[in-house]
Amino acid sequence: MIWNAFLLAIRExxxxxxxxxxxxxxxxxxxxxxxxxxxxxNGATAKIAKEISTLGSNLLMVRPGxxxxxxxxxxxxxxxxxxDVKAIKQDVSSIIAVAPTATASVTAVFGxxxxxxxxxxxxxxxxxxxxxxxxxxxxxxxxxxKAGKTSCIIGQTIIKQLFPDxxxxxxxxxxxxxxxxxxxxxxxxxxxxxxxxMGNDQDDTIVMPIKTVQRRxxxxxxxxxxRISVKPNIDTGVVNRAITLLLRDxxxxxxxxxxxxxxxxxxxxxxxxxxSTKVMTMLLGAVAAVSLIVGGIGIMNIMLVSVTERTRExxxxxxxxxxxxxxxxxxxxxxxxxxxxxxxxxxxxxxLASAGLSHVMSVPYILDFDMMGIAFAFSAMVGVVFGxxxxxxxxxxxxxxxxxxx
Amino acid sequence: xxxxxxxxQTSGKEAPLIAFENIxxxxxxxxxxxTALKGVNFQIDAGxxxxxxxxxxxxxxxxxxxLGCLDTPxxxxxxxxxxxxxxxxHDQRAILRRHYLGFVFQGFNLLARTSAIENVELPLLYRGMxxxxxxxxxxxxxxxxxxxxxxxxxxxxxSGGQQQRVAIARALVTHPKVxxxxxxxxxLDTQRSKEIMELLTQLNQELGITVIMVTxxxxxxxxxxxxxxxxxxxxxxxxxxxxxxx
Numbered sequence: 001m002i003w004n005a006f007l008l009a010i011r012e013x014x015x016x017x018x019x020x021x022x023x024x025x026x027x028x029x030x031x032x033x034x035x036x037x038x039x040x041x042n043g044a045t046a047k048i049a050k051e052i053s054t055l056g057s058n059l060l061m062v063r064p065g066x067x068x069x070x071x072x073x074x075x076x077x078x079x080x081x082x083x084d085v086k087a088i089k090q091d092v093s094s095i096i097a098v099a100p101t102a103t104a105s106v107t108a109v110f111g112x113x114x115x116x117x118x119x120x121x122x123x124x125x126x127x128x129x130x131x132x133x134x135x136x137x138x139x140x141x142x143x144x145x146k147a148g149k150t151s152c153i154i155g156q157t158i159i160k161q162l163f164p165d166x167x168x169x170x171x172x173x174x175x176x177x178x179x180x181x182x183x184x185x186x187x188x189x190x191x192x193x194x195x196x197x198m199g200n201d202q203d204d205t206i207v208m209p210i211k212t213v214q215r216r217x218x219x220x221x222x223x224x225x226x227r228i229s230v231k232p233n234i235d236t237g238v239v240n241r242a243i244t245l246l247l248r249d250x251x252x253x254x255x256x257x258x259x260x261x262x263x264x265x266x267x268x269x270x271x272x273x274x275x276s277t278k279v280m281t282m283l284l285g286a287v288a289a290v291s292l293i294v295g296g297i298g299i300m301n302i303m304l305v306s307v308t309e310r311t312r313e314x315x316x317x318x319x320x321x322x323x324x325x326x327x328x329x330x331x332x333x334x335x336x337x338x339x340x341x342x343x344x345x346x347x348x349x350x351x352l353a354s355a356g357l358s359h360v361m362s363v364p365y366i367l368d369f370d371m372m373g374i375a376f377a378f379s380a381m382v383g384v385v386f387g388x389x390x391x392x393x394x395x396x397x398x399x400x401x402x403x404x405x406x
Numbered sequence: 407x408x409x410x411x412x413x414x415q416t417s418g419k420e421a422p423l424i425a426f427e428n429i430x431x432x433x434x435x436x437x438x439x440x441t442a443l444k445g446v447n448f449q450i451d452a453g454x455x456x457x458x459x460x461x462x463x464x465x466x467x468x469x470x471x472x473l474g475c476l477d478t479p480x481x482x483x484x485x486x487x488x489x490x491x492x493x494x495x496h497d498q499r500a501i502l503r504r505h506y507l508g509f510v511f512q513g514f515n516l517l518a519r520t521s522a523i524e525n526v527e528l529p530l531l532y533r534g535m536x537x538x539x540x541x542x543x544x545x546x547x548x549x550x551x552x553x554x555x556x557x558x559x560x561x562x563x564x565s566g567g568q569q570q571r572v573a574i575a576r577a578l579v580t581h582p583k584v585x586x587x588x589x590x591x592x593x594l595d596t597q598r599s600k601e602i603m604e605l606l607t608q609l610n611q612e613l614g615i616t617v618i619m620v621t622x623x624x625x626x627x628x629x630x631x632x633x634x635x636x637x638x639x640x641x642x643x644x645x646x647x648x649x650x651x652x
Contacts, residue, residue, distance in 0.1 A: 004531060015519045309518075316515045319476060320529040320576065321504025323497050400476040403515065 002333075005326065009334035016306075023302050023387075024342035026295030027379040031346025032353065033288035038371040039354035041281025043363035045274050050364070051196070052270045058230040059129055059266040060240060062247070066262055077260040079222030082210075084250055088226065092242045094234040097125035100223040102213050108162060108206065109178040115161035119152075119179065119206045121213025122227075129227040137173040137188030140209055144187075148211030152177070153188035155203035182216055184208070236265050285371075292375065296382035299339075303386040308405060311394040315402030324395045331391035332384065339383025343376040421488035422449040423583065423616060424473065429482035431468050442468040444639040445482070452583065455610040455617045457627035460636030466620045467588060469636065473618060474507055474586045475499040504532060508577025508615075512589035514569045516561040522548060522572045523557040529580045547575040551605060567598030574605060578615075585609065587619040591626055603629045 013020045064077040085100040102121040107114050120126065124139045137153065144151045154177075159169050162177060169189050176183045184206075193202040214221055230239045240263050247261055310331075317327050351367065358365040394402055431443040442465045450456055460466045471477035472484060475491055484491040486502065494502065509515075516525045527544035535543070548557055551571040561569050570590060577585055587606065591599035607629050610617045621627050628647070635643040 004534060008531065011520075011524070015517075312515070313517060316517060317528070317532075318500060319474070319503065319509050319515070320532070321500055321507075321580070322532045323500045325497075326532060398477050400471045403476070403511075 002329070005329040005333045006337075008330040009337055012330070012334050013338060019302055019306060020338055023299050023338050023383070024345065026298035027292075027339050027342030027383065028295075028346040028349065030288075030292030030295030031343050031375040031379050032349040033291045034285060034375045035347055035350030035368070035372055036354045036357065037284040037288040038281060038368050039350065039366065040357050040361065040363065041277065041284050042366045042368050043354075043358045044361070045277040045281060046366055047363045048273050048277055049270060052266060052273060053131070058232060058234070058236055060228040060230060060236060060243065061264040061266070062226040062228065062243060062261060063224070063264070064261045066258065066260065078251065079220075079224060080226055080247075080261075081221065081223060084247065085223060085226055087246060087250060088228065088243060091246055092228075092239060094231045094239055095228055096231055097128035097227075097229040099123060099125035099129045099227040100210055101126065101225045101227060102210055102218055102223060103225075104213055104217040106179050106206075106217060108158065108184075110162040110175070113162045113164065115158065117158060117161075117204050117206055119208055119213055119217060121208050121210035121217070123210060125229075126207060126227065129229045132193070133191045135189045135191045136170040137186070139188060145209045145211065148209055148215055150182055150184045150212055150216070151187045151209065152179075152184045153190060153207045154186055155190045155205040156192045157201055157204040158206060159189065179206075180217065236267050240265055292378060295379075296386070299382055300386040303390060307390040307394070310391065311397070311402050311405040314391065314394040315397075315399050315405065318395070318399040319403060327395045328388070328392055332388050335383045335387025336380060338387070339380045340376075342383070343379040346379070347372050347376065421485065423452045423487060424450040424618075425483075425485040426469075426472075427483040427485070429469075429472060429479045429484060431465070431472065431477070432480045442639055443472075443479070446639070446641055448634060448641055448644055450616065450618065452616055453610075453614050455607065455629070455631045456619070456634060457630035457632070458618065458620045458634050458636065459622060459624070459627050460642075462622070464636040465639040466636045470586060470588045470618070470620045473584075474509060475503055504529065504580065506583045508580060508582035508585045510570065510573050510577050510585065510587040510590045512592040514561070514566075514573045514593075516569060516572055516576075518562065519560055521558045521560055522553065522564065522575075525561070525572055526575045526579050529576060533580070543579055544575070547579040548572070550578060551575045565598075566594050567601060570594060570598070570602055571605070574602070574609075578609065582615065584616045584618060587617065589620055589622070591621065591623070599623075599626060 062080070064079050066077070080100070082100060085098055088095075089098050099122045104119050104121075105116065106119045107116045123145050126132070127134075127139060134153070135156075139153070140151060143149070154172070156169070159166065159172055163172055163175075166172065172186050172189060175186050177186065178184070190203070190205070190207075196202050210223070228239070228243065230236050244259065244263060248259065251260065253260065314327055318324070350372075354367075355365055394405070397405075426446050426448050429443055429446045430441065432439050432441045434440055442463075444465075446465070446469060458466045458469060468477070472479050475486075475494075478492060486506070491499065491502070503509075517528070523541070523544050526547050527540045530540040530543055545554075545557065548554060548571075551574050553568060553571050553575065556564065556568065556572075561572065564572065570593075574585075574590075585606070590606070591602050594602065603626055606617050606619065609615050610631075617630075619626070619630060627633055630647060632646050633643070634641055
């Protein structure tokens, strides 16, 4: 009986090809729009999450002053010391790496080329906290760190600016560049990270042992910022509180005083940014859902307009001995086939369109099968409701009333 | 009763094929109610060719629709092979139509944009017959009404007479006991009408199919062996054709 109904339904679709195509068109456009929007939106979210992860995952950044970011907050706030760093390493659990940093803006010179850049003084933990990897050379040795040797590890932009004629980046290892009054021995080259979220070039950097930077470039013993990597799957909030308590104690703050330092949690930034793109995706999806609903109304109109013709047809079928349920099953199968076909074509179109859009917008291409399922189910439901219920009403008539339907 | 086991012939040979007992039919309710049948009684035996005549509004089409189980009477009893049709369910009546009745309508009622052979095989599809067998039966039925070679034409490509032949083939393809024809020549010219009537006569005499036909043209009624005349929802005269002529 199902096979029979299927056969009748296919015959019916072929017989009313134009109507069938129009019916499907609404579903195709609706499904394609929803799935495309959501796919591209998810790609954008993923892109932002990835960009944040280049900043360092599970990263806490501790700075003196009450505000983080431009303005530097309270300039009276004391800088940290290497002892603070040691204390954090010893007393706070669930951390992988603690990197003290001190930065200075310096013009680097090689031959006739010069380039003003930021020199970061730190230790090997800096590379862990920033997800940095080496493309060639090596990290600092303990001796270099302890003695404050003039060794440096440079980013890709520095190579481009100081060694424009160079073919292979490896060959810069072993060269010497000049910073201010001293010459600096290149021991390693960092892999490229590209632009950061804020738009600055993360590869425009030179890393040196913190002692070297403090002594030779800045002239004090201050640690300007501490970067802390927390173990994966550990709540950064807990670590954040432990560090805050430790530092308050070390900086002798009374209970009434506010923190004179601030802790920034990259996971919080990630949450905020991905949250906003998720909202955006939902908004786009909602707009596209409207087109799905409009498509549904299109189907409804076509089905209702054709109901006169179909009611007579149901009358004919019943006069020649079709059972009510046979007629209904045929219409149900017809509606399901049409809307499923429309849904599948819509999803295929969406896969192609979102592949193109993702490429143009250079966001990752992530297919959301849940969304496809929802769009598909909705289109099927629309088809069934508007294809089936008018038919059910017709099939309940006396055959003669259906035959006479005008 | 299911699709697989058609109506049992309960009362043996004594029961007439069709019996109407005091059938009434009222359309609408209250002041606007219209009584189309006011207590109709008649019997039809297997193998008869009956013409039902009468002026418009006399209830002849209502009788036809009731006979075909397309419509239900308001009161009275309709026995088909001894079975009271009014006690059957919607589906049981559909199965009765499927196995025993064939319909020919004034307006042909073919499915549009569907080839002649597909129209004809439709009743067999509902019977669940296999494709090859179905095609063969439909082809035979079309040949019987003189339409071999026209199998793949849609109704819109056929003349009125040809369309009515397709409709007759569709009614015949299930080998029904009774062929019900409601003004089968109403939309046709004289020549086509004659051909259709000759076809119906041939089916009645050669295949033994009981033919019941509504018409308002006495030329067409003349082909029948028995004439029932309706006036105002009642049987006025009911007699064999020979008596009428005499």
